[in-house]
Amino acid sequence: MKALLIGECREGKLLEHSYELFGFASRLGADTAMLLVGNESALPAYGGTLYLADSGKYGEYNPDLHKRLVLAAVEREKPDYVVFMHTSYGWDLAPRVAAGLKAAQLSEVVALVEGGFELPCCSQKMRRKVKPTGAVSVLTLQGGAFPVEKPGGTPQLRQIDAEGAGREEFLGYEPPAPKGVDLAKAEVIVSAGRGIGKAENIPLIVALAKALGGEVGASRPVVDGGWIEHGHQVGTTGQTVSPKLYVACGISGAIQHLAGMKKSGFIVAINKDKEAPIGEVADVLVVADVMQFVPALTAKLAK
Amino acid sequence: MKILVCIKQVPDMESRFRPDSTGVWFSDTDLAFRVNEYDEYAIEQAVRLKEQLGGEPELTVLSMGPDRVVEALKKALSMGCDRGVHVQDGSSHLKDPWQVASVISAYARGEGFDLIFTGLQSLDRGSAQVGVIVSELLDYACATTVVGFEYADGVATVRRELEGGVKGIVQLRMPALVTCQLGLNQPRYPTLPNIMKAKKKEIRAIPVAELLHEEPRALAEAFYPPPKKGTGVVLEGDVADQVDKLIGILKDKTAVLR
Numbered sequence: 001m002k003a004l005l006i007g008e009c010r011e012g013k014l015l016e017h018s019y020e021l022f023g024f025a026s027r028l029g030a031d032t033a034m035l036l037v038g039n040e041s042a043l044p045a046y047g048g049t050l051y052l053a054d055s056g057k058y059g060e061y062n063p064d065l066h067k068r069l070v071l072a073a074v075e076r077e078k079p080d081y082v083v084f085m086h087t088s089y090g091w092d093l094a095p096r097v098a099a100g101l102k103a104a105q106l107s108e109v110v111a112l113v114e115g116g117f118e119l120p121c122c123s124q125k126m127r128r129k130v131k132p133t134g135a136v137s138v139l140t141l142q143g144g145a146f147p148v149e150k151p152g153g154t155p156q157l158r159q160i161d162a163e164g165a166g167r168e169e170f171l172g173y174e175p176p177a178p179k180g181v182d183l184a185k186a187e188v189i190v191s192a193g194r195g196i197g198k199a200e201n202i203p204l205i206v207a208l209a210k211a212l213g214g215e216v217g218a219s220r221p222v223v224d225g226g227w228i229e230h231g232h233q234v235g236t237t238g239q240t241v242s243p244k245l246y247v248a249c250g251i252s253g254a255i256q257h258l259a260g261m262k263k264s265g266f267i268v269a270i271n272k273d274k275e276a277p278i279g280e281v282a283d284v285l286v287v288a289d290v291m292q293f294v295p296a297l298t299a300k301l302a303k
Numbered sequence: 304m305k306i307l308v309c310i311k312q313v314p315d316m317e318s319r320f321r322p323d324s325t326g327v328w329f330s331d332t333d334l335a336f337r338v339n340e341y342d343e344y345a346i347e348q349a350v351r352l353k354e355q356l357g358g359e360p361e362l363t364v365l366s367m368g369p370d371r372v373v374e375a376l377k378k379a380l381s382m383g384c385d386r387g388v389h390v391q392d393g394s395s396h397l398k399d400p401w402q403v404a405s406v407i408s409a410y411a412r413g414e415g416f417d418l419i420f421t422g423l424q425s426l427d428r429g430s431a432q433v434g435v436i437v438s439e440l441l442d443y444a445c446a447t448t449v450v451g452f453e454y455a456d457g458v459a460t461v462r463r464e465l466e467g468g469v470k471g472i473v474q475l476r477m478p479a480l481v482t483c484q485l486g487l488n489q490p491r492y493p494t495l496p497n498i499m500k501a502k503k504k505e506i507r508a509i510p511v512a513e514l515l516h517e518e519p520r521a522l523a524e525a526f527y528p529p530p531k532k533g534t535g536v537v538l539e540g541d542v543a544d545q546v547d548k549l550i551g552i553l554k555d556k557t558a559v560l561r
Binding site for chain 1: 445
């Protein structure tokens, strides 16, 4: 069995999560080859076959050309699986490759199960077992689901090329917005989620944060809804935090949010849905209406 | 200009999900359905573009599924889409992304859409594949995870959301497809007059058999809750009691409360 792993470079650097691909391949018991659109100064610690295409020529985001490079490597390696990380690069490129191969794609694989793969569904609340058909299939892996593994060694480089132009023109990167609040330094963070109901309830979260001597964080819907500035957002597209105490108020626990806070020392979640995915990382899950519980907690702490 | 918006109707994610009789998806008994959140941003962006261009573009909204998805189409029409297409399929939940994309592209191929908007993914299936595969089948330019959209003279300039708050700026020439990320805009609430107006708009029904010519590439075999990893304490019951218990735990287990 063989897996063609698709690494990822940004601004000339190999992204660390590319090593989760090797962790997955070991679990699968597959031989590997890797394809990377990058450069010779940022090679992975990997002694196998590496198809290296120059990002100076092909760009870091040029999905049409990257697709053709992957298809060319598939042609040469004849893998059983073509594996990406489920990132903004992987979920953009993988379906193009799957369509090119007329192959199955399984998105956001979280585990190997007897005779198939386990995928999350229903906003991470449920799982599905899915089996691909056909000689080759495309997989994307959920970040953190498989261990980082550095095989070590120096890759055997193979050159690979693609012809033509792309339909998308990449103009450049825009740096992240300034942080505003530096949540990384906070010992206590009280975060507001969609479950608080409306912008007018933000002061109740601020009051609890104050009572605990902490800062205010927020999940994505609260920021998208304009209830609080982006600088407060915790998660993959906001800040990654690890305070001593994290209090999640009405946050269901989207994977992007969990990735940003699950390393906190102690996690309290207040949610009316006992099945919400936040329960998986919480040390204490308070099953309650967040707008009843939070003011009651703040009042008691003030005494 | 012709614009297509593809939307899905999904259950409220706070629901309890139980397997249906096939054992590979949820039973929709007792579930409340709504427009997939990502798709609301797609609808809003299409309507804003129509407004920007003085009302000239024709906006078609498409949804695939059982009869209840007509409600989702009506919401899109009341937000400002011009006409609806209902691809009638009582078993759309058993189709894989390849089949769903092939159905949508089979419809869109003859229509000559300049621009197609979809959500990044659905809340229930979450494959993030359908929009991209449609663009490949139609040979359209495509950008995913869009949090900024501008259009001028046949070119869309979009901002893609990458990890760590970084954005990628990408230009697409028409015809093109974009998949919309949460936060792209602020989807409007339909007004009462627009809800009334929407009742008169056409919804064309097309049986899925007329558009489906592909076998599934992936087979779903089971649907189940994740293994319980949480080892945490669960506090239920009276609020005052919960408050006391939580304060007790925080004093015991953290250095935050003294």
